[in-house]
Amino acid sequence: MAKKRYQPPTQAGIGQFFDSIFIMALVFSSLYLSLKYEDLKAFLGFGGGEQAAGDAAASAAAVTWESLGQNPTMQAQWEKLGYTVDSAAEIINAKFDYSIDPVALIVTAVVVIGYFVFLFKVSDKEYRDVIGEKFDN
Amino acid sequence: MENFWDILTWGAWIGAAALLLWMILDAIRVNREYSEELLISSREGADELLEADKKGGK
Amino acid sequence: MAAETTAGKTERINLLKVLGPVHVWALGVGIVLVGEYMGWNFSVQKGGAYGSLIACLFIGLLYTCVAMIDSEVTSTVAAAGGQYAQAKHIVGPLMAFNVGLYLVLAYTMLEAADALVVGDLMATVAGQTGHDGLDPRPFVVFTVAILAWLNYRGVFMTLTVNFVITAIAFFALVVLLIGVKPWNPGEILMHSELLTDLPYGWIGVVAALQFGMWYYLGIEGTCQAAEEVRSAGRSIPLGTMSGMITLLIAAIITWYMAVGLMPWEYLGQTFLPMYDAAVLTDNTFLIVVLFIGTIFSAIASANGCINDASRAWFSMGRDRYLPIWFAAVHPRYRTPYRAILFLVPVAIAFGFTGLLDQVITFSILSGLLGYTFMSLNMMAFRRKWPLGSIKRGYIHPFHPLPALSLLVLCAATYFATFLGYGASLLAIMAFFIVASVWFHFHRYKFVRRADQFTMPWPKPKGY
Numbered sequence: 001m002a003k004k005r006y007q008p009p010t011q012a013g014i015g016q017f018f019d020s021i022f023i024m025a026l027v028f029s030s031l032y033l034s035l036k037y038e039d040l041k042a043f044l045g046f047g048g049g050e051q052a053a054g055d056a057a058a059s060a061a062a063v064t065w066e067s068l069g070q071n072p073t074m075q076a077q078w079e080k081l082g083y084t085v086d087s088a089a090e091i092i093n094a095k096f097d098y099s100i101d102p103v104a105l106i107v108t109a110v111v112v113i114g115y116f117v118f119l120f121k122v123s124d125k126e127y128r129d130v131i132g133e134k135f136d137n
Numbered sequence: 138m139e140n141f142w143d144i145l146t147w148g149a150w151i152g153a154a155a156l157l158l159w160m161i162l163d164a165i166r167v168n169r170e171y172s173e174e175l176l177i178s179s180r181e182g183a184d185e186l187l188e189a190d191k192k193g194g195k
Numbered sequence: 196m197a198a199e200t201t202a203g204k205t206e207r208i209n210l211l212k213v214l215g216p217v218h219v220w221a222l223g224v225g226i227v228l229v230g231e232y233m234g235w236n237f238s239v240q241k242g243g244a245y246g247s248l249i250a251c252l253f254i255g256l257l258y259t260c261v262a263m264i265d266s267e268v269t270s271t272v273a274a275a276g277g278q279y280a281q282a283k284h285i286v287g288p289l290m291a292f293n294v295g296l297y298l299v300l301a302y303t304m305l306e307a308a309d310a311l312v313v314g315d316l317m318a319t320v321a322g323q324t325g326h327d328g329l330d331p332r333p334f335v336v337f338t339v340a341i342l343a344w345l346n347y348r349g350v351f352m353t354l355t356v357n358f359v360i361t362a363i364a365f366f367a368l369v370v371l372l373i374g375v376k377p378w379n380p381g382e383i384l385m386h387s388e389l390l391t392d393l394p395y396g397w398i399g400v401v402a403a404l405q406f407g408m409w410y411y412l413g414i415e416g417t418c419q420a421a422e423e424v425r426s427a428g429r430s431i432p433l434g435t436m437s438g439m440i441t442l443l444i445a446a447i448i449t450w451y452m453a454v455g456l457m458p459w460e461y462l463g464q465t466f467l468p469m470y471d472a473a474v475l476t477d478n479t480f481l482i483v484v485l486f487i488g489t490i491f492s493a494i495a496s497a498n499g500c501i502n503d504a505s506r507a508w509f510s511m512g513r514d515r516y517l518p519i520w521f522a523a524v525h526p527r528y529r530t531p532y533r534a535i536l537f538l539v540p541v542a543i544a545f546g547f548t549g550l551l552d553q554v555i556t557f558s559i560l561s562g563l564l565g566y567t568f569m570s571l572n573m574m575a576f577r578r579k580w581p582l583g584s585i586k587r588g589y590i591h592p593f594h595p596l597p598a599l600s601l602l603v604l605c606a607a608t609y610f611a612t613f614l615g616y617g618a619s620l621l622a623i624m625a626f627f628i629v630a631s632v633w634f635h636f637h638r639y640k641f642v643r644r645a646d647q648f649t650m651p652w653p654k655p656k657g658y
Contacts, residue, residue, distance in 0.1 A: 005644070005645065006643070006644045008515065008640060008641045008642060008643055009640065009641065010641075011515075011518065011519070011641050013520075015518075016518030016519070016520050017518075019517065019518055019637075019638065020517065020518055020521075020537070022633070023296075023517070023630065023633075024541060026626060026629060026630060026633075027300060027626065028544070028548070030557075030622055030623060030625060030626035030629075031548065031550050031553045031554065031557065032550070033622045033625065033626075034553045034556070034557070034618060034619045034622035034623065035550060035553055070458065071388055072388075073385050073388035073389060074388065074389060074458040077389070077456065077457055077458055077461070077475065078458060078461065080475055081457070081461060081471065081474075081475070083461075088460075088461075091460050091461065091464055092460045094464075095394075095395075096240075096241060096395065096399070096402065096614075096615060098395060098398045098399065098402060098614055100614070104613075104617055105610075105613060107621075108609075108613050108617060108620060108621060109609075111621060111624050112609055112620075112624065115624055115627065115628060116567065116571070118628075118631070119289055119290050119293060119631065120286065120287075120290065120571070122287075122289045122631075122635055123282075123286050123287025123288060123289040123290040123291075124286075124287055125287075126287050126288040126289060126635075126639065127286065127287030127288065127658075128658060129644050130287070130288065130644050130645060130647060130648055131648070131654065131655060131658045132658075133644045133645035134644075134645040134648045135654045135658075142321050142326045142329055146329070146330060146333050147333075149333035149334050149336070149337040150333045150336070150337075152337055152340070152341070153333065153336040153337040153339075153340035153341075154340075156340040156341055156343070156344045157340050157343075157539065159344070160343065160344060160347050160532075160535075160536055160539075161536070163347075163532075164532060164533065164536055167525060167526060167527075167532070170526075171526050173523075175206060175207075175208060175526070176208070176523040176524065176526070177513075177519055177520075177522045177523050177524075178206065178207040178208055178524075179207060179208060179209045179210065179513060179522065179524045180207060180209065180513075180649065181274045181275070181276075181280065181422070181510070181513065181514075181649040182273070182274060182649040182650055182651070
């Protein structure tokens with residue numbers, strides 16, 4: 001026969017207010033966390049593909065458009081955009097370093113895949129309740 | 138030109154404040170004039186529900 | 196308009212069904228087009244000019260899959276929550292809660308970024324006319340306030356305005372294309388001198404996928420209009436597909452113009468690539484047109500984001516996934532007015548934290564998590580309700596190929612994000628995991644189980 005329907009409690013205004021604040025507070029803390037994480041990551045040597053600071057200082061003395069690999073057309077456009085050879089060198093020399101830290105890659109993959117597996121497992125459990133209540137009554 | 142940007146800056150502040158105030162006042166007014174039950178009465182898939190209601194002879 | 200007053204206790208106010216395919220197009224393209232004016236070019240920094248083009252085409256494929264899959268599911272699940280309502284019906288409550296959060300956060304954060312662009316452009320123009328140090332904040336707040344007001348007052352006007360300004364922003368790109376005289380290479384466009392080989396090889400191309408998403412990010416937002424569209428089953432697929440075609444065209448002409456005007460190293464780091472492109476033509480008319488295009492694209496995007504984020508927040512409230520208070524519909528304007536109001540200070544706060552980089556990364560990743568869900572969701576949808584078991588407004592071809600390609604492309608994009616933004620990726624995952632635990636153990640007890648399932652479908656296969 002029909003199963004007993006789940007009767008949820010009614011949430012009082014104050015509880016509703018706290019729940020709305022909570023979820024937003026959580027968002028902002030994770031934003032700050034990712035900021036703080038930059039430091040933590042530097043400490044752990046975590047991640048891959050950091051943007052390496054250009055070693056402009058070392059080559060500053062001898063920097064020319066040719067040494068930066070810029071042809072006359074490129075040079076003209078840089079200058080039109082208001083750059084000198086020195087200020088352009090800073091941009092041009094800032095290159096990504098795509099060396100990959102395998103441990104970090106595996107950890108990240110496990111977290112992402114684990115997250116989705118967890119979501120689907122728990123959702124399916126809750127979903128069976130929903131379907132049961134909806135169709136078996 | 139100085140004046141123009143100052144006016145624009147103040148205009149933006151005042152305009153934003155006025156719009157936000159209007160929305161808040163309107164929301165408060167609506168809360169007072171209508172019952173909470175009616176305000177949160179919307180249903181997902183209302184099309185089908187309305188059709189079902191009609192078929193139900195209401 | 197008065198509430199639906201029928202006899203007895205069935206008095207209800209619902210969202211208004213007034214939109215057509217044109218509004219769906221305006222909502223989808225409006226949110227995205229700003230990505231053509233700025234943002235996509237960071238993919239040039241990660242992989243070079245050709246790397247960006249390859250990323251643009253691959254990600255275009257990803258989004259074509261997204262559009263096809265979304266069209267099919269939405270033409271069947273026509274509810275304001277969009278993907279949230281899909282998840283609720285097809286996968287389950289916890290997934291739905293996460294999808295709802297992806298939507299709200301991705302759109303609210305994008306809205307904040309758009310409003311900041313408007314503020315910065317005002318400051319730039321003030322600087323160029325001799326007024327240095329203009330405070331951009333009042334313009335940011337004003338942009339958010341007026342768009343929230345527009346959304347509060349009704350969806351029809353909101354999206355009609357969006358259609359007009361999106362169309363103008365699109366034509367600004369076309370005007371620039373004509374202005375740079377592509378039929379006469381070497382005069383303004385100098386591809387042969389400016390294009391270089393792949394600076395990082397193929398790994399750079401993969402890394403570029405991350406920002407390649409900017410070319411199309413947000414087109415899936417068309418689903419949020421489902422509850423307000425007349426004959427959603429026809430209008431949503433039509434609006435979404437035509438939007439996708441518009442964006443593919445816009446993406447390719449954008450890339451073509453920009454790389455023909457700027458060295459890739461410059462292009463990869465500028466904040467206003469299309470405005471810079473206009474400046475490089477020395478043509479005042481084009482500069483003014485592109486200024487207008489940039490402002491309009493940012494406003495259209497913020498406007499669409501308010502629309503979508505508030506629908507998702509509202510839908511979650513309606514199911515008590517969030518406080519029921521947010522489920523209110525305005526009796527006169529028929530909009531989710533409390534959700535709209537609540538998200539105003541949130542958007543302003545995102546804009547003013549000074550964490551713009553984190554906010555943007557969070558926004559993109561929320562989108563990416565959403566696409567991963569869509570792929571898995573599509574497979575579950577066809578399994579639980581095989582073709583023929585329910586009425587579908589649109590059936591996409593070649594299933595499961597689009598879903599599988601979407602999954603593969605998502606995996607590649609996670610990897611691309613890992614290259615350079617690995618730490619942010621983990622911080623964001625931490626957020627969603629904590630939020631999920633909170634939902635399962637705290638929030639879900641307020642949810643009426645069977646009431647969430649609102650579609651008139653038969654029981655899913657296998658349950």
